[in-house]
Amino acid sequence: MMQIEIKRIAQSRINEVDFDHLVFGRSFADHMLVADYADGAWQKVSIQPYGPLTYQPAMMSLHYGQAIFEGMKAYRSKQDEILVFRPEENFKRFNKSAVRMCMPEVPEEIFMGGLRQLLQMDKAWVPAKEGCSLYIRPFMFSTDEYVGVSPSNTYKFIIFLCPVGSYYAKPLRVRVETEYIRAAKGGVGFSKNAGNYGGSLFPTQEANKAGYDQIIWTDAATHQYVEEAGTMNLMFVVNGALVTAPTGDTILDGVTRKSVLQIAKDWGMKVEERPLSVKELVEGIQSGAVTEAFGAGTAAVIAPIQVIAFEGKDYELPARKESDFSSKVFHEINHIRLGEVADTRQWIWKV
Ligand SMILES: *Cc1c(COP(=O)(O)O)cnc(C)c1O
Numbered sequence: 001m002m003q004i005e006i007k008r009i010a011q012s013r014i015n016e017v018d019f020d021h022l023v024f025g026r027s028f029a030d031h032m033l034v035a036d037y038a039d040g041a042w043q044k045v046s047i048q049p050y051g052p053l054t055y056q057p058a059m060m061s062l063h064y065g066q067a068i069f070e071g072m073k074a075y076r077s078k079q080d081e082i083l084v085f086r087p088e089e090n091f092k093r094f095n096k097s098a099v100r101m102c103m104p105e106v107p108e109e110i111f112m113g114g115l116r117q118l119l120q121m122d123k124a125w126v127p128a129k130e131g132c133s134l135y136i137r138p139f140m141f142s143t144d145e146y147v148g149v150s151p152s153n154t155y156k157f158i159i160f161l162c163p164v165g166s167y168y169a170k171p172l173r174v175r176v177e178t179e180y181i182r183a184a185k186g187g188v189g190f191s192k193n194a195g196n197y198g199g200s201l202f203p204t205q206e207a208n209k210a211g212y213d214q215i216i217w218t219d220a221a222t223h224q225y226v227e228e229a230g231t232m233n234l235m236f237v238v239n240g241a242l243v244t245a246p247t248g249d250t251i252l253d254g255v256t257r258k259s260v261l262q263i264a265k266d267w268g269m270k271v272e273e274r275p276l277s278v279k280e281l282v283e284g285i286q287s288g289a290v291t292e293a294f295g296a297g298t299a300a301v302i303a304p305i306q307v308i309a310f311e312g313k314d315y316e317l318p319a320r321k322e323s324d325f326s327s328k329v330f331h332e333i334n335h336i337r338l339g340e341v342a343d344t345r346q347w348i349w350k351v
Contacts, residue, residue, distance in 0.1 A: 005046040022165035029125040029161035031116040037155040061141035067194035068097040069139035077339040084351035097191035102151040131166025171306035175212040183250035184220035232295030233257035241270035256296040302330040
């Protein structure tokens with residue numbers, strides 16, 4: 001068992017945070033987990049006060065982008081337990097991203113064991129208020145001081161925690177992107193590496209300027225098939241079936257996506273993981289075959305889509321109802337995450 005060295009903060013900063021007005025990703029809990037990789041092995045692991053780290057300008061990750069991350073959430077149940085939704089899935093995905101980026105895999109005892117200890121120390125930071133949670137950000141980056149393009153020999157793995165407020169998912173207006181791409185076959189779209197997000201900023205900004213909240217990414221080769229919505233997986237209800245793009249090189253294998261598909265199957269709904277063309281989508285909205293469109297991801301869980309723009313025309317989806325699949329699955333996942341229904345699928349990890 002790996003020893004974790006503990007350095008506690010002298011005075012907690014928790015009273016400086018306004019838990020009634022949390023802004024996503026702007027407040028940080030007292031401690032962070034830090035692990036160093038060097039000489040072909042994970043070396044020191046520590047939990048220490050969240051704070052600045054010092055690096056050389058030539059640190060490789062800043063130049064060539066060997067940097068990956070994950071995101072998941074911890075909740076406080078009514079029984080005052082700290083619950084995390086499917087973190088083992090994030091752990092496995094993190095190491096898939098690591099392999100693709102030529103980075104060392106993080107052992108389970110550091111990722112999961114370290115997370116448990118960190119959450120135990122900072123459990124006071126898990127908000128109790130409805131809809132709020134503690135966002136968990138594990139990440140890794142290369143740290144060699146070297147300006148040659150090659151894999152680094154040293155890395156840092158860190159987990160820090162952010163108390164976050166409830167996410168009001170107002171129905172989104174999204175635009176089908178047919179010029180820029182997020183991911184291509186053979187590329188790194190399936191990995192949560194930093195560069196994927198850097199590359200998405202400009203096209204998203206262009207869509208924002210045109211009055212849309214997000215982009216619907218299409219396939220890089222033909223721009224004919226829908227892939228993801230911003231940084232969420234994209235789902236539709238078409239003739240009563242749940243339709244989403246199959247995972248592969250270009251689709252991030254989302255934990256929320258996987259969970260929504262499983263719940264739909266358990267409810268007896270038809271699930272189709274298949275390419276959906278933009279043509280089928282817009283014709284389906286016009287004919288009434290497409291009744292729901294939504295994004296799925298950790299931040300919002302379910303983000304309903306109201307308008308889809310394609311070639312300068314807005315296609316409007318039916319108004320959202322409580323009886324919609326997306327509303328029901330949203331409530332179901334929330335109940336599971338908060339431990340309010342039986343965890344029949346073993347999705348909850350108790351700290
Ligand atoms: C993280 C992410 C998702 C959603 O994954 P979850 O595990 O459900 O949070 C979807 N698409 C992209 C591009 C992502 O980065």
